[in-house]
Amino acid sequence: MTSFFTPQRKQQAGFIVLGIAALVVVMPIIVILIYVIQAGLPALSWEFLSTMPHNGMREGGILPAILGTIYLTLCTALFSIPPGVAAAIYLAEYAPDNSWTRAIRIAMTNLAGIPSVVYGLFGLGLFVIFLQFGTSILSASLTLSIMTLPVIISTAEQAIRAVPTHFRTVSISLGASRWETIHRIILPESMPGIITGIILGLERAAGETAPILFTGATFFLPRLPHSLMDPTMALPYHLFVVSTQVPGMPVKIQYGTVLVLLAFVLTMNLSAAVIRSRARARRKW
Amino acid sequence: MDKIVIENLSVHYDDGIESLKNVHLKIKEKQITILFGPAGGGKSTLLRTLNRLNDLADLKRQTGHVWMDDLDILSPSVDVTALRRRVGMVFSRPAPLPLSVYENIAYGLRVAGENRKSKLDEKVEQALHQVVLWDEIFDRLKDSAFTLSGGQQQRLCIARVLALEPEVILLDEPTSALDPIATAKIEATMRELSRHLTIIWAPHSMQQSTRMADDAVFFLQGEVIEAASSKRIFMNPQDKRTEDYINGRFG
């Protein structure tokens, strides 16, 4: 006697359940995006984006936060890209297969997994206090760049390794040295992948609050930062402030801030994806 | 006249495999010397030793000498990048670099320090003429090398080597991935080049060996079993193993 629950029926039910799970995961994303856009768009005016806040930030714009995030992101890029790409080149092209290299990889895995607030503590201890940089863009971006390093290194390494070994052999057989092979052939070919990794790393750095909390971010700044040694406002921290720290904050401003932050982050996400797929399409090998 | 004299060459890899055992060989200049024998016999290893490409692998031990003119190629003080320009290599799969046709050929020249456009133009054209490719692609020099057919790509790879004006060309199964027409073109080109250059060639088929050889060397399991002029070795092999291999009794 065959039961009602044939394997085929079970499969049907199972597939539907899985599909529902995926839907449950994904629907809120769409809902949130729509809602945030809807609620935040009214707040977006030229004034909002380009003026300083007034009245305890209940009015005016969020310019200092936007600029602060831009500064932080640029400085993080500056500090993390050269060593990150260099380390990736080392791991992909030079590193021998021994315990030291394993140690490097374990360290990288750990660096990638350290909670962001612990990075904040580290930044406080090393940059703000020990090196006496104080609460500044410098301290904050140095902290963020160490946090971003593992992402850049691992994606860049992957991109470099994806370049066929054969190119290296051919290049060497034509009389090129190792570094010449790297900068003439390997790096240009792996550039899209490396850039994707950089963008994704910076995207995370732009959105993080905890690492900059005690190293560079400040509640309110009457003027824009002048130098690397000044503290700064930043979008993620500003969002935190306007949604929890200021009573009577107009909801419009809160949604406007979320929208700007999300737009910033998602634009980076999108550009990384575009670069990735365009490079894949153009690849001739 | 001997171009390359190999004395007592032994090569061991890290994984314990002894790739070449006590090889003694004299390679005459300006002709085609064929290395033939079953897979794993050591032909590729020998080729890669001759341009020091073997340095890239996990070598455990390499003993012996390889003299080219007055230079011991294996000596640590040798400038390997300069050596590789004198001894060029063509691989079994056409392997263009991810550059344009022009830049592929100019690559070795740029790396050697030559960046003057006029010089490069001249050498690129010359190399393409030598492989009879100029007429086919003179208007596509800026296109990616990957847009060429397999046979054209392989000829491009030969041109790439020729641009450096080498004295020796090493070929490791260069036509194994090509159709008969492309193969014939390459064989004709190499035959022509052998009037000026020393060519050492490991073919992938017995027929190609007999077609192309001036001298031939039979390799079996890392050792040179027999080496002689092609007429002698193919018509009248001295060693039974050589004879068996030529007649297809194993391989």
Place this chain on the structure above:
Amino acid sequence: MKQTNFQTLFQPEKQDQEESPQPKPTDSLSERIITLLIRSSGYLSILFVSLICIFLLKEGMPALLNVPPASLFGMTWYPIEGYFGILPLILGSLLITVSAVFIAVIFGIATAVFMSEVAPNWINEILKPLVEILAGFPSVVLGFIGILALSPSLRILLNLPTGLTAFTGALLLGWAAIPTIVSVSEDALNSVPRSYREASLALGATPWQTIWGVTLQAARSGILTGVMLGIGRVIGETMTVMMVTGNAPVIPASLDALFMPVRTMTATIASEMGEVAKGSTHYQVLFLIGIILFLFSLIINTVVFVISSRRLSHSDRLLS
């Protein structure tokens, strides 16, 4: 994060069989300098992990001297009055982590299986970018959503005194950790050789049975890696929990505690560090909590590394 990032973090796969070029240097001076810079950069990750360790210890170890262990492992966290019991914080973190991971694992693996084994390509074209968008949401944004939407709804739905509870945090964090689990697990599932599935189907199993009986088993260690990374992500979350879990450092005593406010280690550090005097006992204890967090992540990530390196050598054996 994205796709196979994690894979190469641990151990990149060996590419083709050809040797990787490492010629002897007969290089110019500039090449030697560049090579030196490259080599030193390679060791940066070791340098930074050590630095982090050192500085955490430097600022946090004194706490062990200044606060008697009995107090430290006590049950009250009330720094103003000198109570530095970190137990409620640790338990708060654990409560949220366990619940969040529970949610994340169920929905994450289900989604991964759906995307890798069930869904037709066009659905994946939509799902994948969406999951990547979720991965990109900054934690403040999640916290914001939690305050504005999730917490009031839960309060009404479940008839609670406040919507800022451990459960709210667990829901949000679980959801936020799903992309981590999905990307690594999906990778692992996609790497299962097609021959395994085909063998199972050829024996008369349905695709569903094949998934659970063969494919998931084969991808086991990859999925486990993803889960552990998800755990790491959840433990380390700061802003979201700070905004939605109520920040009440009480010991979660019973199951109801899930629906009451709670305080995590991360939120404690983030909210209190701004107000402490540098060098004070409170300051040192906060660093001590940081050390504990660091240790947790060290353990998790080392386990991840070990699993995934074993996975790679295991699969080599399987295929030979």
